[in-house]
Amino acid sequence: MPLTGEYEPGTWDWSSKQVDLYESSGGTDGTTLRGKPVIVLTSVGAKSGKLRKNPLMRVEHEGEYAVVASKGGDPAHPSWYHNLVAQPHVELQDGPVKKDYRARVATGEERRVWWERAVAVWPDYDDYQKKTTREIPLFVLTPI
Numbered sequence: 001m002p003l004t005g006e007y008e009p010g011t012w013d014w015s016s017k018q019v020d021l022y023e024s025s026g027g028t029d030g031t032t033l034r035g036k037p038v039i040v041l042t043s044v045g046a047k048s049g050k051l052r053k054n055p056l057m058r059v060e061h062e063g064e065y066a067v068v069a070s071k072g073g074d075p076a077h078p079s080w081y082h083n084l085v086a087q088p089h090v091e092l093q094d095g096p097v098k099k100d101y102r103a104r105v106a107t108g109e110e111r112r113v114w115w116e117r118a119v120a121v122w123p124d125y126d127d128y129q130k131k132t133t134r135e136i137p138l139f140v141l142t143p144i
């Protein structure tokens with residue numbers, strides 16, 4: 001069941017512009033960052049209840065995805081982290097395909113395995129983790 005509600009763009013222009021390009025091209029443009037694949041995650045605002053959309057690095061394995069709440073190693077979690085905790089039902093667009101997923105924070109061995117997959121796509125995640133004392137959350141998204 002797709003998420004419904006009014007879309008409210010985020011405050012980082014470059015991210016919002018990438019979402020606009022991704023969606024307006026039907027997932028054929030704006031799908032990379034420095035040559036690496038990007039997905040668009042739609043979540044429900046934990047405070048606003050509005051739809052929020054964030055481009056994130058594409059980390060996929062056998063139909064499941066991971067999204068990494070790195071925010072470049074910022075000391076604070078990104079806002080979308082709080083959205084997923086409050087409402088785990090999200091939509092993920094990978095190229096032209098958009099589907100519903102349930103998000104859970106990975107811990108222990110599951111986190112270790114998925115973190116390795118994420119760093120294989122985007123090595124900077126390790127650098128972001130070194131920049132901050134917060135443990136960067138990694139969500140696993142399972143198709144609903």
Ligand SMILES: C[C@H](OP(=O)(O)OC[C@@H](O)[C@@H](O)[C@@H](O)Cn1c2nc(=O)[nH]c(=O)c-2cc2ccc(O)cc21)C(=O)N[C@@H](CCC(=O)N[C@@H](CCC(=O)O)C(=O)O)C(=O)O
Binds near residue numbers: 012045050057068083
């Ligand atoms: C800038 C801020 O967005 P954010 O949710 O903190 O997310 C920051 C970034 O993570 C986000 O911009 C990502 O898309 C950046 N980003 C990546 N960010 C990552 O964390 N990980 C990635 O892998 C990643 C890849 C990536 C690739 C391409 C690209 O263009 C951007 C990429 C923002 O828009 N804040 C809003 C609020 C947004 C929001 O969701 N508010 C919630 C409340 C949330 C709460 O309870 O705090 C609501 O509406 O109710 C504001 O301040 O008004």
